Amino acid sequence: MSLPDVLVVGGGIVGAACALELAREGHRVEVLERGFTGCGTTATAMGHIIVLHDSQAQFRLTRWSQELWSALADELPGEVEVDRCGCIWIASEESQMDWVRDKAALYRSHGIEVEVLDSLGLAQAEPSLRPNLAGGLRMREDLVLYPPAAARWLVQRAVDAGATIRTGVSVRRVSGAGATLDDGSTRAAGCVVDAAGTKALELLPEPIPGLQFRPRKGHLAITDRGPRRCWHQLAEIGYLASAHTHAQTSVAFNVQPRRTGQVLVGSSRQYDRHDTRVEPEILARMLRRAIEFIPALAEMRVTRTWTGLRPATDDRLPLIGPVPGHSGLYLATGHEGLGITTSLGTGRLIADMVAGRSSAIDPAPYRLDRCLEPQA
Amino acid sequence: MREVASEVLILGAGPAGLAAAAAAAEAGARVDVIEGNRSPGGQIWRPEGATEAHPTTRRWQQRLLRTGVRVHLETTVVAADGPRCIYTVCGGEMSRFRTSRLVLATGSRELFLPFPGWTLPGVTGVGGLQALVKSGWPIEGKRVVVAGSGPLLLAVADSLRRRGAKLLLIAEQAPRRAVVRLARQLWRSPRKAIQALGLMARLVQVPMRYACWPLRATGDECVRSVLLQGSDGSIELECDALACGFGLVPEIAIAAYLGCDVECGAMSVDAQQQSSVPGVYGAGEITGVGGVELAVAEGAVAGTAAAGARVPVRWLARRDRQQAFVSHLDRAFALRPELRRLAAPETIVCRCEDVAFEALAGAESARAAKLATRCGMGSCQGRVCGPATRFLFGWHHDRVRPPFFPVPMAALAAIGTVQPSSANPACYQTFTMDC
Amino acid sequence: MSRQIEVRVDGRALRVPAGISVAAAIARAGVAVFQRSVGGEPRGPLCGMGICFECRVVIDGRRDVRSCMAVCSEGMEIEVARA
Numbered sequence: 001m002s003l004p005d006v007l008v009v010g011g012g013i014v015g016a017a018c019a020l021e022l023a024r025e026g027h028r029v030e031v032l033e034r035g036f037t038g039c040g041t042t043a044t045a046m047g048h049i050i051v052l053h054d055s056q057a058q059f060r061l062t063r064w065s066q067e068l069w070s071a072l073a074d075e076l077p078g079e080v081e082v083d084r085c086g087c088i089w090i091a092s093e094e095s096q097m098d099w100v101r102d103k104a105a106l107y108r109s110h111g112i113e114v115e116v117l118d119s120l121g122l123a124q125a126e127p128s129l130r131p132n133l134a135g136g137l138r139m140r141e142d143l144v145l146y147p148p149a150a151a152r153w154l155v156q157r158a159v160d161a162g163a164t165i166r167t168g169v170s171v172r173r174v175s176g177a178g179a180t181l182d183d184g185s186t187r188a189a190g191c192v193v194d195a196a197g198t199k200a201l202e203l204l205p206e207p208i209p210g211l212q213f214r215p216r217k218g219h220l221a222i223t224d225r226g227p228r229r230c231w232h233q234l235a236e237i238g239y240l241a242s243a244h245t246h247a248q249t250s251v252a253f254n255v256q257p258r259r260t261g262q263v264l265v266g267s268s269r270q271y272d273r274h275d276t277r278v279e280p281e282i283l284a285r286m287l288r289r290a291i292e293f294i295p296a297l298a299e300m301r302v303t304r305t306w307t308g309l310r311p312a313t314d315d316r317l318p319l320i321g322p323v324p325g326h327s328g329l330y331l332a333t334g335h336e337g338l339g340i341t342t343s344l345g346t347g348r349l350i351a352d353m354v355a356g357r358s359s360a361i362d363p364a365p366y367r368l369d370r371c372l373e374p375q376a
Numbered sequence: 377m378r379e380v381a382s383e384v385l386i387l388g389a390g391p392a393g394l395a396a397a398a399a400a401a402e403a404g405a406r407v408d409v410i411e412g413n414r415s416p417g418g419q420i421w422r423p424e425g426a427t428e429a430h431p432t433t434r435r436w437q438q439r440l441l442r443t444g445v446r447v448h449l450e451t452t453v454v455a456a457d458g459p460r461c462i463y464t465v466c467g468g469e470m471s472r473f474r475t476s477r478l479v480l481a482t483g484s485r486e487l488f489l490p491f492p493g494w495t496l497p498g499v500t501g502v503g504g505l506q507a508l509v510k511s512g513w514p515i516e517g518k519r520v521v522v523a524g525s526g527p528l529l530l531a532v533a534d535s536l537r538r539r540g541a542k543l544l545l546i547a548e549q550a551p552r553r554a555v556v557r558l559a560r561q562l563w564r565s566p567r568k569a570i571q572a573l574g575l576m577a578r579l580v581q582v583p584m585r586y587a588c589w590p591l592r593a594t595g596d597e598c599v600r601s602v603l604l605q606g607s608d609g610s611i612e613l614e615c616d617a618l619a620c621g622f623g624l625v626p627e628i629a630i631a632a633y634l635g636c637d638v639e640c641g642a643m644s645v646d647a648q649q650q651s652s653v654p655g656v657y658g659a660g661e662i663t664g665v666g667g668v669e670l671a672v673a674e675g676a677v678a679g680t681a682a683a684g685a686r687v688p689v690r691w692l693a694r695r696d697r698q699q700a701f702v703s704h705l706d707r708a709f710a711l712r713p714e715l716r717r718l719a720a721p722e723t724i725v726c727r728c729e730d731v732a733f734e735a736l737a738g739a740e741s742a743r744a745a746k747l748a749t750r751c752g753m754g755s756c757q758g759r760v761c762g763p764a765t766r767f768l769f770g771w772h773h774d775r776v777r778p779p780f781f782p783v784p785m786a787a788l789a790a791i792g793t794v795q796p797s798s799a800n801p802a803c804y805q806t807f808t809m810d811c
Numbered sequence: 812m813s814r815q816i817e818v819r820v821d822g823r824a825l826r827v828p829a830g831i832s833v834a835a836a837i838a839r840a841g842v843a844v845f846q847r848s849v850g851g852e853p854r855g856p857l858c859g860m861g862i863c864f865e866c867r868v869v870i871d872g873r874r875d876v877r878s879c880m881a882v883c884s885e886g887m888e889i890e891v892a893r894a
Contacts, residue, residue: 036744043747148747224755278777280455284791298786497843497855507859512831514839597853598843730850755864
């Protein structure tokens with residue numbers, strides 16, 4: 001086996017996107033995945049490709065990534081279940097309509113196709129929502145896909161471009177020159193991209209002060225197949241508010257229609273949980289919230305529930321860039337609940353960094369140096 | 377959500393669950409039994425029609441009645457928060473049972489193996505057809521082939537015959553010599569010997585083949601014929617129904633969820649029927665498929681132990697005697713490797729999601745296959761394809777998570793909601809109502 | 812002899828013994844195909860005990876009811892064609 005130019009550790013959607021971009025540039029890429037492609041956080045994700053504007057940096061990365069996904073969408077095979085359903089941010093109360101109008105103006109100024117829905121417009125767009133909601137913001141370009149299939153497709157494209165993937169290979173340690181595997185053997189490479197998700201920081205040669213994230217646990221439930229109940233991804237604006245509370249457990253209404261006629265129901269957020277056990281009381285709170293918004297869900301059967309752990313940074317931005325003090329070692333993790341969306345942008349940024357050229361967006365807000373504690 | 381306090385909570389009111397309930401209650405415990413069906417008795421003592429209880433069940437009912445056991449019928453276990461907190465749904469209503477001991481007597485279900493045509497209407501399980509017929513399914517005058525493996529084949533064939541079915545063939549995949557070897561062990565259990573002899577006598581008119589198994593069922597909208605592999609070539613039979621089941625698999629989902637050790641697909645228990653999780657006991661087919669006498673013997677031990685009482689030595693001995701028979705059964709009806717090759721590339725394996733055999737071959741695990749093909753993602757939650765893929769590919773089951781059974785969202789959403797406890801809710805049933 | 816009741820299977824009146832399952836009533840009505848799979852294949856009851864979900868029909872307007880677990884009652888409307 002000849003030595004790879006780049007070793008990508010982690011075959012989740014972020015690692016897959018990095019591998020594809022690097023392979024397309026002609027690097028010899030090898031992906032090491034401890035299970036199988038997309039088996040970790042990717043498999044537990046909802047699969048939204050959305051634009052968010054919690055911060056300018058978040059907006060730039062999500063918007064750019066969404067454009068990259070949209071350009072790919074027609075190429076993606078049926079099993080990726082791409083659904084250009086759009087997303088509606090729901091204002092429960094009139095007071096939230098200011099947010100709707102502000103965001104609409106902002107997004108329009110960036111050329112994004114959005115629509116402000118009043119109470120009636122919302123009811124027409126989504127008849128199964130409870131009556132008397134204030135309105136909503138329809139994001140026409142948002143889409144939904146099936147994340148593990150998307151990751152598999154990206155890996156397959158990377159392989160077509162000359163990359164190799166080794167599954168069932170667990171990595172213990174990474175450096176700028178390669179990786180040490182669990183069996184003690186090493187794999188040398190020109191450079192290493194650590195895209196190991198919630199495990200990524202544990203693999204670094206040593207802890208880097210200031211560089212941290214907290215696992216954020218989320219519950220999801222999916223219904224049996226049935227007649228289509230909703231036509232957009234739906235989320236309450238309060239979802240964004242709950243995203244900012246780092247401390248406590250919160251639930252928010254967020255559902256997605258699936259092409260199977262199933263409804264995927266979220267969401268819950270719990271910080272610093274390391275176990276993936278489904279917690280009945282949290283699950284129930286989340287489902288009650290969903291039923292409050294779509295009463296007809298009450299009768300639909302829930303067939304499966306699961307949880308996922310998302311790597312959440314303090315400033316809610318991913319960690320993308322060279323690891324200080326370790327030439328040749330790059331980190332691509334910390335995407336929290338936006339990893340499916342931002343995977344493609346991350347892949348581009350990493351490829352640009354490895355090539356030493358500038359990117360379509362400024363990479364500074366995602367670089368690791370922002371987190372580092374000032375040296376005494 | 378309704379709250380129920382219990383001392384010994386028993387999941388399942390089949391032979392093992394009923395025996396456990398009686399023993400636990402007679403040892404002084406406050407006992408609740410959860411049963412998904414409309415009446416107790418499990419699959420083996422399933423009543424004819426919906427109204428009358430099976431005569432054996434009625435005797436148990438009388439015994440339970442004296443000790444105040446509460447039986448919650450048409451109640452499904454959907455979630456748990458550790459072994460002391462069990463969530464159930466009945467008629468859409470969520471209940472939380474708090475208990476100090478738990479006895480799992482969840483029984484078993486049939487093993488179905490995919491072969492071309494097995495998804496056609498008219499192809500059912502063996503126990504499946506039995507259950508359907510007991511609930512009024514028309515079978516009189518129908519030409520039936522009973523195929524697969526295990527003692528259930530003869531018992532069901534006899535019951536179909538009594539109802540006027542025209543039995544064309546009983547096809548047992550095990551070789552005759554293996555079954556004969558098993559029969560030689562029957563002297564140890566006179567009751568089983570008498571049952572077996574009676575069955576053979578009543579079925580003397582029915583053609584029976586050993587080392588014979590179905591290769592393909594054909595029909596357009598319903599099965600019309602079945603092709604079987606016999607020791608002397610294949611045979612094709614025109615039929616109206618094909619009952620096919622390859623034995624029973626323990627229903628271990630809840631045990632696995634609670635973290636109980638599972639070995640070879642069955643829950644591991646010690647001499648007191650206690651699992652690796654303290655306070656969780658197992659009785660009946662969940663610990664290994666061994667028939668009704670063993671289930672009752674295990675239930676009595678488990679119930680007594682769960683109630684904190686000393687188990688009489690002769691009960692342990694009775695259980696151990698029955699237990700000895702299990703390994704003989706397993707050996708006699710071991711599935712032949714040819715059965716792994718019945719499915720054609722296009723044969724459906726996961727019926728809920730229509731996943732074909734060829735889509736699964738090469739996947740590294742049940743979970744990988746599920747994420748890549750949707751195998752096991754449907755309504756049955758992998759109850760049908762799970763044991764099949766375990767046999768076909770050696771896959772271990774994916775992790776169990778709530779809900780253990782598909783339930784309306786409203787019911788799950790009620791977990792943790794406070795509601796004044798009602799003294800006599802609609803689904804709360806004791807035997808006083810039936811007897 | 813058990814009491815007879817009347818149910819309707821896809822609009823057709825059918826007299827059946829009280830207490831039989833809806834699955835049994837459907838079979839007595841001469842219907843073999845209970846539902847179509849996601850790929851459009853014909854399906855009927857398999858397990859007879861409520862786990863396989865192959866026998867789901869519409870009962871009194873309620874979708875996805877497992878007919879092997881449901882008991883016929885007087886005047887029940889059973890819809891197979893819609894399932």
